[in-house]
Amino acid sequence: MKNDTDQQVYACKAKGIFRHQEIKPLVGDYVQFEIQNDNQGIIYQIKPRKNELYRPRIANVDQVIIITAMADPTFNSYLLNKYLAFIEYKSLKPVIVCTKKDLVQTEDLYQKYFNWYPALGYEVYFISNKKDGKKTWQQFEQLFQNKISVFTGQTGSGKSSTLNTLLQAEIIKTQEISKALGRGKHTTTTSALYELLHGMIADTPGFSTFDLRDYEKSGLARAYHFFNQYASECKFRTCLHLHEPHCKIKALVQENIIPQFFYNDYVRIMQEQ
Known part of the structure; x- marks a missing residue:
């Protein structure tokens, strides 16, 4: 042994x-x-697992780090919100890391999208692999102390570059964005663990392989933590927050407490299942 x-x-x-x-x-x-x-x-x-994901295949996860590009490729709220739905459905902690902040020249995207996520209760970091100094990265590293963290995110979002910066080595290959397609080329094909601050970071393949089994729409209706917080105030216990009357979630959207773009993405996810 x-x-x-x-x-x-x-x-x-x-x-x-x-x-x-x-x-x-x-x-x-x-x-x-x-x-x-x-x-x-x-x-x-x-030994017994406290949790496991099926695609990517990994066990005993403490938190899932979602890497999402603020630009190049263009920010896609649907992909991010789908990640959040899947991760919270599995009762895992999501952490949002927005990369390439140096490419965002105005406050418009912050006001339209990015400022909403901390307001909804998510832990969010804004970083640039090219511009941020050592002190910023040292603060960011504390997120991984004594935890098993899964890295995942949209292809071309800077996931591999972020890992290489954290690990201070060119361990993971990176490739430029495919300009013709407006998205990145896959650089990760298998899951692997890397040590950092007495914790472990798992790099996983891209979004197309991120999946849940035993998925039910009723579970998704309460997956987002703030949906679950208010769902008991809906008239119907089985409310999916779609066409039902007296829905608390839809009321919060009307009151601009939950942003319209987030709700629209939720509806799209439900329609695709």
């Missing part, structure tokens, strides 16, 4: 009993294993 102070990396295979039980080790699992030789071992125990 590996000693807690041992920093050696071992290539391990799982015992055959896991295959018969249809259990597969995941990135993020805590396991017990026996050393077979200098750098190989065999896993004989997988």
